[in-house]
Amino acid sequence: MSTAEIHARLTQVMREHFESPLLVVDASTTAEQVEGWDSVAHVGLIVAVEKAFGVRFTTKEVKSLDTVGDLLALLERRSA
Amino acid sequence: MLKLATERQDYFVLSRKAKRLSLPDGPEFRVALMGDVSTQHLAPLLQVLITDSGLRPVLYEAGFDTVELEALNPDSALYAFTPQLIVILQGTYKLRAAYCDYPGDRRQFASDRAAAIEATWKAIRSRTGAPILQSTFVLPYERPFGNYGLLMSDTLHGAVTELNQQIHRRARANEGVLLNDVDYLAAWHGRSQFIDEKLWALSKSLCSLQALPDVAQNIVDIGLACQGRAVKCVVLDLDNTLWGGVIGDDGIDGIELGDSDSSGAFRAFQQYLRELNRRGILLAVCSKNDEAVARHAFREHPGMVLKDEDISVFVANWEDKASNIRRIRDKLNIGLDSMVFLDDNPFERNLVRELLPEVLVPELPEDPALYVRAVSELNLFESASYSTLDAERSGKYRQQELRDQERTQFTDLDGYLTSLETRARVARFERSDLQRIAQLLQRSNQFNLTTRRHPEAECASMMQDDERCFPFTTTVRDRFGDFGLINVVILRHADSVVEIDTFVMSCRVLQRGVEQLAMNKVFRYAADVGARYVVGRYIPTAKNGMVRDFFERFGFDVWSDDSNEGIAYRLEVERYHPRRVHIAEVASFN
Numbered sequence: 001m002s003t004a005e006i007h008a009r010l011t012q013v014m015r016e017h018f019e020s021p022l023l024v025v026d027a028s029t030t031a032e033q034v035e036g037w038d039s040v041a042h043v044g045l046i047v048a049v050e051k052a053f054g055v056r057f058t059t060k061e062v063k064s065l066d067t068v069g070d071l072l073a074l075l076e077r078r079s080a
Numbered sequence: 081m082l083k084l085a086t087e088r089q090d091y092f093v094l095s096r097k098a099k100r101l102s103l104p105d106g107p108e109f110r111v112a113l114m115g116d117v118s119t120q121h122l123a124p125l126l127q128v129l130i131t132d133s134g135l136r137p138v139l140y141e142a143g144f145d146t147v148e149l150e151a152l153n154p155d156s157a158l159y160a161f162t163p164q165l166i167v168i169l170q171g172t173y174k175l176r177a178a179y180c181d182y183p184g185d186r187r188q189f190a191s192d193r194a195a196a197i198e199a200t201w202k203a204i205r206s207r208t209g210a211p212i213l214q215s216t217f218v219l220p221y222e223r224p225f226g227n228y229g230l231l232m233s234d235t236l237h238g239a240v241t242e243l244n245q246q247i248h249r250r251a252r253a254n255e256g257v258l259l260n261d262v263d264y265l266a267a268w269h270g271r272s273q274f275i276d277e278k279l280w281a282l283s284k285s286l287c288s289l290q291a292l293p294d295v296a297q298n299i300v301d302i303g304l305a306c307q308g309r310a311v312k313c314v315v316l317d318l319d320n321t322l323w324g325g326v327i328g329d330d331g332i333d334g335i336e337l338g339d340s341d342s343s344g345a346f347r348a349f350q351q352y353l354r355e356l357n358r359r360g361i362l363l364a365v366c367s368k369n370d371e372a373v374a375r376h377a378f379r380e381h382p383g384m385v386l387k388d389e390d391i392s393v394f395v396a397n398w399e400d401k402a403s404n405i406r407r408i409r410d411k412l413n414i415g416l417d418s419m420v421f422l423d424d425n426p427f428e429r430n431l432v433r434e435l436l437p438e439v440l441v442p443e444l445p446e447d448p449a450l451y452v453r454a455v456s457e458l459n460l461f462e463s464a465s466y467s468t469l470d471a472e473r474s475g476k477y478r479q480q481e482l483r484d485q486e487r488t489q490f491t492d493l494d495g496y497l498t499s500l501e502t503r504a505r506v507a508r509f510e511r512s513d514l515q516r517i518a519q520l521l522q523r524s525n526q527f528n529l530t531t532r533r534h535p536e537a538e539c540a541s542m543m544q545d546d547e548r549c550f551p552f553t554t555t556v557r558d559r560f561g562d563f564g565l566i567n568v569v570i571l572r573h574a575d576s577v578v579e580i581d582t583f584v585m586s587c588r589v590l591q592r593g594v595e596q597l598a599m600n601k602v603f604r605y606a607a608d609v610g611a612r613y614v615v616g617r618y619i620p621t622a623k624n625g626m627v628r629d630f631f632e633r634f635g636f637d638v639w640s641d642d643s644n645e646g647i648a649y650r651l652e653v654e655r656y657h658p659r660r661v662h663i664a665e666v667a668s669f670n
Contacts, residue, residue, distance in 0.1 A: 019096055036099065040120045043283045044095060059281045 001079045006053075006072060013052045014068075017045050027069030053079065083133050083417065084304065084311070084460055085297060086442045091125070091289040094296075098124030101131055109135035109303060112158055114142035114150055115169030115215070118284040122169075125296035133304055144284060145174070151203040159207050165303050166204060167213045167260070169295075170197075171286050172220055172240060172275075179236050186234040194246035201250075201257050209537040211256045211306050211464065213299065216244045218266040218275065218287075255536060258302055258464060262286070265294050298459070305464040308522040308533065311440070312414045313392070314356060315405055317423035318367040318374055322350060322386065324448065327377055328369055337383035345448040350385035352452045357390050361461060362477060364393040364408045366421070371396040392477040401428050402435035412477065413587040415525060415623060420460055424448075465519050472564075476588060479561040486560075497662035502558040502592060504663045506601050509543035509551045516565050517553060520584055525623040527585040527595075529616065529630060530646070534570070534582065548572055550605050554598055556589055557669060563589055569598050571605060578606040578653075580616035583630075596659035599634055603656045611653055615639075619646030634659075 001009075015023045018036045031037040037045070046062050049071070055078045065071055109130050113119040119141045130137035140161040142150050147168055150158040158166070175193070182189050201212055217240050229235045244263060251257040266274040269291045276288035287295065319326045323346050324336025337346050357363050363386065367374055374396040378388045388394075393411045395404045401423070409416055416438040423429050424444050433441045445454050483500065490496035509517060518536035525531070534542070542549045554567035566586035572579045580602065585595055606614050616631050618624075635656065636649035 017092070019099065039283065040095075040124075043121065043279065043285070044092065044289060046282075047279075047289050048092065057278075059278045062278070062282055 003072070003076060006075050006079065009052065010049065010068070010072060010075065013049055014045065017041070017048050025068045027067065027072060029068040030066065049075070055079070084301070084309065084440055084458075085129065085132065086440055086458060086460075088297065088457070089129075089293050091293050094125045094128050094293055095121075097128045101127055103136050104131055104134065106134050106136050108138050108164075109307065110138045110140070110162060110164045111299075111303065112140040112142065112161055112163035112166045112210075113169070114147045114158070114167070115171070115286075116145040116147065116174045117169050117171040117280075117286040118144055119169070121283065121285055121289065121292055122296055125293055126299060129293075129296055129300040130303070133300060133309075135304075135307070148200060151200045154207055158204075163208065163210045165213060165306060166208070166210050167215075167299055168200075169215045169260075169262070169286055170217065171280070172218045173280050175217055175240065175243075176220060176236060179239055186239065190239045190242035190246055193243050194250055197247065198250045198254065201254050205254070205256055205537070209256070209535040211258055211535075213258050213260045213302055214247060214251060215260045216247060216263040218263050218271065219244075221271050221275065258306070260295075260298055260302060262295060262298075265291065265298060269294070301459050301462040302464065305462040306522070308525070310418060310463065310523060311361065311420050311460050312418040313362040313364055313408070313412060313420070314353065315364045315366045315408060315419055315421045315439075316353070317425065317428065318365060318369060318377075318396070320424040320448070321422060321444070321451075322346060323377070323381075323383075327373055332377055332381055335377065335381070337381060345451065347383060347385055349448065349451040352456070354385055354390060356461060357386075359461070360466075360472075362392045362412060362414075363390055364412070365391050365395060366401055366404045366408060367396045368398055368401075369396040400431065400435075402432055405432060405436060405439060413526075413590070422451075422455065464522070465515060472562075476561065476563065480588070482560050483558075494662065497593065500558040500560070500592075500662070502556060502663045503666045503669065504557075504594065504597055505555045505666055505669060506552055506597070507555070509539060509553060511540070511543070513553055513565055514539050514543070517568050520565070520568050520586065521582065524584045524586065525621070526587055526626050527590070528621075528624050529583045529627055530581065530619045531621050531624065532582050542570060548574065550578075552598075552601065554594055555669075556592070556594060556663070567594055567598055569602060571602060573606075573609055573611055576610075576612040578602070578609065578611040578614045580614065583616070593659070593661035593663050595630075597661045597663050597665070600658045600661070603653060603658065606653045613650050613652055614656070615641070615648060615650045617643075617646050617648050 011023065011025055014025060015021055018034060020035065023034065031042065046057065050056055053075055057074065061074055111126065113123065123139050123141055126139060127137045140157065140163060142158060150156040179186070179189055197214065204212055219240050220236050223229045223237065225232055225235060229237055232238065248259065251259050266287070274287045274291045276285065279285040279288060316322060325334055327335050353363060375388065375394065378384055378386065393408045395407055397404065405419065405421065409419065416436055420440045420442070421432050422444060429441050432439055440460065442455060442458055444451060486499065487496050490499065514536050517539050521533050539551065542551045550571040552569055553565050555565045556563040566589050568582060568584045569580065570582040572581050602614060616636065618627065618631060631649035634651065636651040639648055639650045641648045
């Protein structure tokens with residue numbers, strides 16, 4: 001999967017998860033910038049992303065995520 | 081109306097729904113959540129499921145791992161919250177650590193823990209009457225000895241097994257403690273799907289998000305049972321539901337019902353229904369059939385597990401099923417929302433859903449081998465209490481059939497009532513009756529003037545308050561059988577006034593003179609304590625319309641008092657005329 005495909009897929013998952021059909025995210029987007037992205041929704045998002053991409057992250061990986069860019073990089077590494 | 085869920089839901093669907101939830105106007109349901117797991121993922125699910133059930137959720141989430149602190153501090157936020165249900169959720173994660181670091185003989189670990197949990201229950205129960213919902217512990221998956229561990233006396237697995245057993249035992253001995261069998265849910269999902277170490281590490285979650293809706297639903301199911309929600313009757317279709325084939329076409333010898341491979345399923349389903357019946361759930365038949373043909377199968381087919389006498393009401397005709405279910409409802413005198421309708425035919429299910437939305441109509445799978453699973457999975461028969469009276473209930477409806485037959489022989493009501501040789505025992509609350517009293521207060525909706533659901537502990541304190549309270553019960557028998565304790569009246573008096581706080585009666589004894597007998601008692605008591613007035617109150621609900629004119633029928637006048645709760649009534653003690661009843665009052669039934 002290409003970087004663009006991963007970005008598009010992740011955007012789709014996040015739009016659904018945060019119920020925000022027009023949500024636009026890029027590598028610099030942080031949780032504070034997305035409405036509803038609190039600690040509860042974060043855990044849900046991780047589970048939803050794992051399901052959508054068919055991957056499992058380690059606990060440490062999840063804890064190290066600060067931006068959407070981190071998540072994209074992680075997904076890229078996993079699907080490489 | 082409290083509605084039970086008839087399908088299981090997805091975590092993501094529920095948590096999205098939670099975000100745009102508008103809370104209903106209905107009565108509040110105040111639930112306190114505490115434990116050594118986090119409740120942040122669970123709480124939104126509970127909000128949605130409680131709202132779906134028709135109640136207005138009000139949740140209190142205690143701080144992480146503060147159960148003992150909250151329980152032991154009389155000024156804690158827990159008690160200030162005035163919960164109606166206290167949910168204690170404990171995971172195996174912290175338990176595992178405690179076990180591994182246990183300083184003493186590990187064989188004592190389970191008893192130690194169980195004693196500590198019980199002490200917490202007692203502390204809570206001494207400060208609030210709200211029921212406690214204690215979770216069981218999920219059995220761990222690791223096996224340092226492999227299978228041989230089952231032969232060892234000091235493994236974590238063994239300790240958790242014993243701890244759960246001790247929790248069951250101790251809960252039985254502690255009033256007001258109910259169990260939330262989380263280990264059952266884990267086993268049902270499969271422990272490997274239920275246990276989620278990463279989610280525990282990230283957010284101290286009890287289990288995987290996928291399993292969490294079931295934990296929430298389990299809590300709500302039990303909570304609703306505490307609020308009086310109970311299924312009382314299962315209405316059954318016959319053809320392709322209780323047996324394979326169509327009896328009208330295939331004949332008694334042609335239907336599938338035996339131990340052969342294809343029809344073992346129907347017998348298994350009937351066995352499941354018979355177990356429900358033994359536990360006190362009434363069974364009714366609602367079938368498009370010729371009644372004689374249908375009954376013939378119950379009487380003659382050797383493969384039938386259910387017999388004629390297991391069925392409280394048998395309706396087989398060619399009318400629509402909604403009308404027939406109403407007929408069954410009238411006969412049993414229960415609410416439509418306490419009925420479950422099981423039919424293999426999607427057309428009939430949809431018709432009943434459409435015309436009688438209060439009736440619970442679960443989907444039935446195409447394969448009858450899965451009927452028991454489909455119904456059982458919905459956990460429709462949750463209960464907050466159980467007494468032998470529950471088990472005897474279906475017998476009581478059968479006695480009623482016999483009474484109805486007798487009634488047709490009399491042309492006048494007095495003659496009929498006299499022939500029943502009814503006897504009643506009227507008595508102040510007694511300790512041995514408290515459970516049944518609380519149950520009647522929880523469950524009665526129709527013949528209930530104020531719908532005040534005093535819990536058992538409060539009934540006990542009223543029982544002891546000789547000065548200001550006269551709480552009494554009426555227990556009734558007649559020639560055909562024992563009705564048991566079917567009437568509860570709570571009187572309070574202050575100065576010159578006796579107030580009817582509660583007047584509740586089981587609908588099984590309507591028009592038998594029991595309410596007249598009880599009202600005579602009310603005024604005898606009022607006269608004895610020198611009161612001038614008896615006052616009462618009718619607080620309308622969706623279900624108690626049958627007692628709308630209760631006080632008027634006894635000659636009370638409407639009057640206004642300080643409260644604007646319902647309609648207040650008053651009658652001067654001197655102006656009451658004792659009612660004539662065809663019931664002999666007895667001191668005991670020996």
